[in-house]
Amino acid sequence: MTRPAPPPFPWLRAFEATARHLSMTRAAAELNVSASAVSQQIAALEAYLGRPLFTRANRRLALTPGGALMAPKLGNALNLLHEAIDDSLPARRQQSLQVKVTTSFGSQWLMNRLDGFRQLHPGLAVQVSATAEPIESTRSTAEIEIRYGTGDWPDVAAEKLVDEFIFPVCHPKLLRRKPPLKSAKDLHRYDLIDVPGYPQGWSDWLRAAKVSVDWMKHRIAVDQSIMAIQLALAGKGVALGRSPLIQRELADGRLVAPFTLKLDTKAGYWVVHRRRSSEQRKVLAFKNWLVSEANTPAIGLTKARNKSSRS
Missing domain, CATH: 1.10.10.10 (Winged helix-like DNA-binding domain superfamily/Winged helix DNA-binding domain)
Structure with a gap:
């Protein structure tokens, strides 16, 4: 027909x-x-x-x-x-695209998906560089950047990829230990894995859960989210999960979220490029692919606003 x-x-x-x-x-x-x-x-x-x-x-x-x-x-x-x-058209040299991303987002989100883009665009070589510093504070020649923040950067085009929600996560075996981890108040019995430097962190979540933050001194501080995730996977304590970075671990059960309260940080990850570069086909192709991937529902993760923790 x-x-x-x-x-x-x-x-x-x-x-x-x-x-x-x-x-x-x-x-x-x-x-x-x-x-x-x-x-x-x-x-x-x-x-x-x-x-x-x-x-x-x-x-x-x-x-x-x-x-x-x-x-x-x-x-x-x-x-x-x-x-x-x-x-x-007449044969051309393979094109390349330079992408800069934060280390944790690159390892936990982007690299897991990049093969899909390569299959769609085999003639475009993507060169990814990662940094532990805020990308906007570094000198970058990348054609596309994935930044963390609220999107208010001058002189660039920015489109949000994913929102960020924060909530405690831990290895499932911690839930079987004594003392039990049944309510947010029980967290004072455990080491809290912290990543200082984010605008919102453990103290914000604890206040939202109506729990005292006086015992925040009992913590393990690391300088990158990927390190906090690895410590949580090893059962060394309870980490503050950031939703875009822990999708795989929650989906496959290696980490669990013991409480329902998920705090919206009002920040997220954005795809950023120079305004004129939007005219370049390779930049537009990669940006469109990123947005499409970000709009695909994450397995095992549900966004929630203003929910109360388990009592």
Whole structure:
């Protein structure tokens, strides 16, 4: 059976850009057209499909279930289309893309997923460099950076990848020890693994749990989150988990979260690049892939706001 002809390419491109940004204005700026043109193209695509792709409430866009299903597949299809065109051109040297990331996020989040990008873009060599310092405070020649913070950096384009929630995590065997770890008040019997330097940490979580912070002196301090995770995995104490960094360990049961309280730090990880670099196809391809990966639900991890700890 012959498939119907696909809708016009400008309609698809307008939808993909708007779905990625959740903003017709930003999509229009990327595509170098007016926001009105983007709106008309999306309306035409919705009419063609016979269903809405976005909901609009309080001047905010959100994808419908059908739109959310279509957006990442279309983004990958457009990237493959660009690659097919490149492959038909005269042979070129393999392109490379320089990416800079914090050590913990790179090892715990990015590197676990990078093979997926390599499969989609075999002609693009990704060179990743990691640093334990805040990336914005270092001299960087990277074309893309993944920074931690609230996104308020001047002179760069920043798009949030993941939010951050903090909550205690430990090895399952600690739950079987005596004294028991049944409530947040029991934490004073255990070593708390701490990573000083974050804007919010153990003292904030304990206050949210309505527990005294006077016994914070009983702690193990390390200078990187990856070290705190390793100590928790070894059963050396209770670490303050940061949601983007412990997805694997929670999913496979090597770490558990004994309490339900998850504190929103209002910070997160952002993909950052120079504004003009958005015109480079390789930068846009990697950014789109990162956003698509970040929008994939994390296994074994549920965000929660303002929940009370177990009593």
